[in-house]
Amino acid sequence: MANTRLGLTNLLLEPGVVLKNGTGGGAPALIESAPYTMSNLLNGDRSSLWKTSVLTSAATYRIDFDLGATVSLNAGAMMGYRLATGVGPGVDFLYQTGAYNPVGVWTYIDTFGADRRDVGVVGATVSARSVRFLLSPGDVSETFSLGGFFVGEVSDLGGIHSPGGVHTPFQNRLETPLANGSVVIARLGDPGHTWTMPWNSIPLATRNILRSAQGRPTTFVLVDHEGNFFEVYLRGGALTEGLGGGVGLYDINLELVSMP
Secondary structure (H helix, E strand, C coil): CCCCEEECCCHHHCCCCEECCCCCCCCCCCCCECCECHHHHHCCCCCCCEECCCECCCCCEEEEEEEEEEEEEEEEEEECCEEEECCCCEEEEEEECCCCCCCCCCEEEEEEECCCCEEEEEEEEEEEEEEEEEEECCCCCEEEEECEEEEECCEECCCCCCCCCEEEEECCEEEEECCCCCEEEEECCCCEEEEEEEEEEECHHHHHHHHHHHCCCCCEEEECCCCCEEEEEEHHHCCEEEECCCCCCEEEEEEEEECC
């Protein structure tokens, strides 16, 4: 069991990042079904999808990004994943130092299975210039869509949360009572999650991470204590803050909401 962690910056959305697929010079080919092209992976919009062409278990598929500079990172993830056909791929997360070389040395970080809307891995912090997501399909014919990849450095909050925190998984549905007392249940979309998190008597370093989350204009990544990934936003863009039980300690309360 680990601590709660936050990934506030997706390095793939920073200036200078290049999706190498389809650029030639030995880089992997484009893997896409128009109009859901791979270029959508760099626009930061979860609802603007990339959809694969038909993948087969007899092959592996590389998605390569040149980050434009050497950066520190420890996490990679797929966000807004939805399987269309097949059973879903296994995904190796790798990185490369130095100038991008598609056939050069790539260092393995970890593997995860694409089986949830948001899924990824956290490893040791490394310095990298390029990253690769290597897909190994688990069926002879499969396709999926994706809102985007996440690559970045997740920050450890030093605990799960203070006592009194609540995680609420919920179904997105309409419940309509009828005159005879029965209830019609209509599913509206994907299930969701909310988290009410108190952080009591935390040090300045933890407070700074939470204040940085409050300053984010868009979504960020939550990795819970069980290693589950979620793309979330801070409800109302707000948190409450007070002084904690000692010098240099703070009390902060916040509410997070998952993206559908």
